[in-house]
Amino acid sequence: xxxxxxxxxxxxxxxxxxxxxxxxxxxxxxxxxxxxxxxxxxxxxxxxxxxxxxxxxxxxxxxxxxxxxxxxxxxxxxxxxxxxxxxxxxxxxxxxxxxxxxxxxxxxxxxxxxxxxxxxxxxxxxxxxxxxxxxxxxxxxxxxxxxxxxxxxxxxxxxxxxxxxxxxxxxxxxxxxxxxxxxxxxxxxxxxxxxxxxxxxxxxxxxxxxxxxxxxxxxxxxxxxxxxxxxxxxxxxxxxxxxxxxxxxxxxxxxxxxxxxxxxxxxxxxxxxxxxxxxxxxxxxxxxxxxxxxxxxxxxxxxxxxxxxxxxxxxxxxxxxxxxxxxxxxxxxxxxxxxxxxxxxxxxxxxxxxxxxxxxxxxxxxxxxxxxxxxxxxxxxxxxxxxxxxxxxxxxxxxxxxxxxxxxxxxxxxxxxxxxxxxxxxxxxxxxxxxxxxxxxxxxxxxxxxxxxxxxxxxxxxxxxxxxxxxxxxxxxxxxxxxxxxxxxxxxxxxxxxxxxxxxxxxxxxxxxxxxxxxxxxxxxxxxxxxxxxxxxxxxxxxxxxxxxxxxxxxxx
Numbered sequence: 001x002x003x004x005x006x007x008x009x010x011x012x013x014x015x016x017x018x019x020x021x022x023x024x025x026x027x028x029x030x031x032x033x034x035x036x037x038x039x040x041x042x043x044x045x046x047x048x049x050x051x052x053x054x055x056x057x058x059x060x061x062x063x064x065x066x067x068x069x070x071x072x073x074x075x076x077x078x079x080x081x082x083x084x085x086x087x088x089x090x091x092x093x094x095x096x097x098x099x100x101x102x103x104x105x106x107x108x109x110x111x112x113x114x115x116x117x118x119x120x121x122x123x124x125x126x127x128x129x130x131x132x133x134x135x136x137x138x139x140x141x142x143x144x145x146x147x148x149x150x151x152x153x154x155x156x157x158x159x160x161x162x163x164x165x166x167x168x169x170x171x172x173x174x175x176x177x178x179x180x181x182x183x184x185x186x187x188x189x190x191x192x193x194x195x196x197x198x199x200x201x202x203x204x205x206x207x208x209x210x211x212x213x214x215x216x217x218x219x220x221x222x223x224x225x226x227x228x229x230x231x232x233x234x235x236x237x238x239x240x241x242x243x244x245x246x247x248x249x250x251x252x253x254x255x256x257x258x259x260x261x262x263x264x265x266x267x268x269x270x271x272x273x274x275x276x277x278x279x280x281x282x283x284x285x286x287x288x289x290x291x292x293x294x295x296x297x298x299x300x301x302x303x304x305x306x307x308x309x310x311x312x313x314x315x316x317x318x319x320x321x322x323x324x325x326x327x328x329x330x331x332x333x334x335x336x337x338x339x340x341x342x343x344x345x346x347x348x349x350x351x352x353x354x355x356x357x358x359x360x361x362x363x364x365x366x367x368x369x370x371x372x373x374x375x376x377x378x379x380x381x382x383x384x385x386x387x388x389x390x391x392x393x394x395x396x397x398x399x400x401x402x403x404x405x406x407x408x409x410x411x412x413x414x415x416x417x418x419x420x421x422x423x424x425x426x427x428x429x430x431x432x433x434x435x436x437x438x439x440x441x442x443x444x445x446x447x448x449x450x451x452x453x454x455x456x457x458x459x460x461x462x463x464x465x466x467x468x469x470x471x472x473x474x475x476x477x478x479x480x481x482x483x484x485x486x487x488x489x490x491x492x493x494x495x496x497x498x499x500x501x502x503x504x505x506x507x508x509x510x511x512x513x514x515x516x517x518x519x520x521x522x523x524x525x526x527x528x529x530x531x532x533x534x535x536x537x538x539x540x541x542x543x544x545x546x547x548x549x550x551x552x553x554x555x556x557x
Contacts, residue, residue: 025201029143030152032197033136036095037159039102039187039194040129043071045167049316050180057180058115066119069233074126075133076229076419077222082131083138083412084214084271087405091139092202096195098131103191110184134412137395139202141407146400146512150340153392157333160391161326168319214267217260221271224256228420232427236434272413273406281401282410284507285394288350289414290421291500292390295361295493297422300325300383302433302486303364310369310483324377328384329391336389340512346393347509353389354501358494360386365490369483390500401510429489436488440481445474 047067055064086094105125112118137156144152174182231249239245264270276282303325307318336349360383367376395414402410 026143026152028197028201030140030155032194032201033095033139034155034159035190035194035197036099036132037136037156038163039099039191040075040132041160041163042167042170043106043125043129043187045164046171046174046183046186047071049168049171050175050183053175053180054118055115058112058118063115063119065233067115067122069229070119070123071126071129072233072419072423073226073229074123075129076416076423077225078127078130079134079412079416079419080221080271080409081218081412082134083408083410084269086135086138086408086412088213088269091135091142091408092198094131095135095139095202096198098128098135099191099195099198100128101125102128102132103188104128106184106187106191110181133415134408137415138399138408138411141399141411143202146396147344148341149396149399150337150346150393151334152337153396154334154337157388157392158330161330161333165319165323165326169316172316212268214264214269214271217263217267217271220256220260220263224253224260225420227253227256229423232423235427236431241431271409273409276402276406276410276413279401281508281510282398282413284503285398285414286417287503288354288390288500288507289394289418291496291503292354292357292387292394293418293421294425294428295357295497295500296387297425301426302429302489303380306367306483306486310479310486311373321373321377322380325380325384325387328381328386329388330384332385332388333392334388336393340393340396344512345509346397346512347504347507349389349393350397350504350507351501353386353393354497354504355386356389357383357386358497358501360384361490361493361497365487365494367483367487367490369479396512397507397510400512401508429492432492433485433489436485437481440484441478444477444480444484 051064051067054067082094082098102125105121105123105128108121109118109125112121137153140149140152140156170186171183174180174186227249231246231253234249235241235246260272264272265274303322304318307313307321313321332353336353340346340349360379363379363382364376367379395411398410398414399407
């Protein structure tokens with residue numbers, strides 16, 4: 001549907017560029033996008049508490065970790081492809097497709113009859129999850145201007161915070177009260193509602209131009225990333241770090257990504273547009289996102305294990321004890337978004353956030369078995385505040401700084417680098433923890449007790465409940481060793497986040513645009529190219545259907 005310039009900017013539009021009459025419409029769309037993100041985020045946490053029951057029912061205990069790994073692998077690998085396809089063919093239908101793929105994977109996972117089927121269907125779920133994550137964040141870039149986007153991106157942060165707490169609780173409830181299969185079936189009604197709302201409320205332009213999919217680049221990128229994720233997953237656990245398998249995966253990963261980079265420079269429509277890597281804001285936000293993911297997923301993942309092992313609480317209680325961290329994250333995600341909308345400035349937030357994260361991680365490194373929970377809660381709150389000031393702001397910054405034709409690719413890569421950082425962080429901090437634990441056990445336990453510990457409990461760190469069966473002196477010595485090892489993990493994370501702080505200082509403040517790529521309730525579609533981007537598109541160079549005047553915008557679909 002065409003529109004006139006007057007329609008593109010109706011009287012009464014707020015400073016952010018969203019017409020006042022479409023505010024309710026935007027909230028409806030936002031609700032559908034949040035439901036989509038809820039599906040993907042919830043499945044990262046809800047399955048964990050059901051894993052022991054799943055193993056008992058389906059067998060295949062030695063392959064149990066693949067229930068999680070297959071989902072992580074396919075969701076990470078598919079992320080750049082979903083982003084690029086959204087730029088090429090439009091995001092609405094791809095978002096709907098990702099929901100359908102996720103729901104099919106969920107239903108089949110619930111119907112699985114053996115471990116191999118469950119792993120395969122979880123991989124299918126992960127493909128859909130990659131599209132849900134990228135699609136939701138990129139679509140908000142279509143319908144809300146960067147100036148206004150902060151207030152909405154905070155709600156996306158809330159989804160992650162809430163699912164990290166309720167996921168394990170719901171997983172435990174379904175497993176004990178119904179069946180572990182409901183961990184997957186619960187996605188179906190949520191996804192159907194999201195599909196219905198997206199179909200009726202979201203109106204984005206259709207792409208009618210011919211495109212050439214970069215299949216070779218996709219294959220090389222997928223293979224390279226798969227090699228690196230398997231390296232971080234298997235290294236130090238399934239295989240020793242110096243084994244031929246791990247070294248081979250590392251060499252293959254680097255070689256495949258180097259080949260991908262060479263192919264992308266010659267591809268007609270590369271899945272990783274090389275010009276993005278000439279954009280200073282994109283490069284710095286990618287580095288900061290990688291490091292934040294590295295520290296967050298690598299170090300903070302040990303907090304529940306700390307509460308279970310050192311304080312002896314149940315897995316459910318340990319999840320609840322993470323509430324201070326999540327409240328800090330939720331609160332500051334929303335507050336920082338509101339402040340960005342009000343001031344139009346974003347650079348100060350990553351600087352402050354990484355500085356506060358550094359302090360918070362140092363405080364976590366001082367926790368001991370005798371630390372009162374109120375002190376630990378304050379320490380976690382500090383870390384959560386830091387995370388809330390950084391995570392969603394990075395997405396706003398990169399979306400504002402790149403040409404609209406690369407909005408999906410840039411958004412997907414921001415998510416991609418954070419996920420890869422988390423994989424590397426988990427592997428490296430896991431190696432630090434394991435190495436330090438051996439030293440601390442030898443320090444706090446006599447040789448006879450150390451032999452008794454491993455004979456009685458095996459890998460006690462994998463099952464804190466086994467600690468209760470140990471004699472009191474051995475239990476006390478192990479708890480000390482475990483606590484001191486975690487102190488080292490958090491302390492090592494401190495200089496890592498300092499690097500992100502230093503990178504934040506060089507982040508360029510690009511003025512936030514006050515116009516949006518908006519399809520309103522009447523189908524009005526506003527499109528203005530980014531202002532202040534490193535390489536802004538213009539009418540002469542933008543692909544068909546992009547960079548056009550409002551009066552010539554393609555029909556909403």
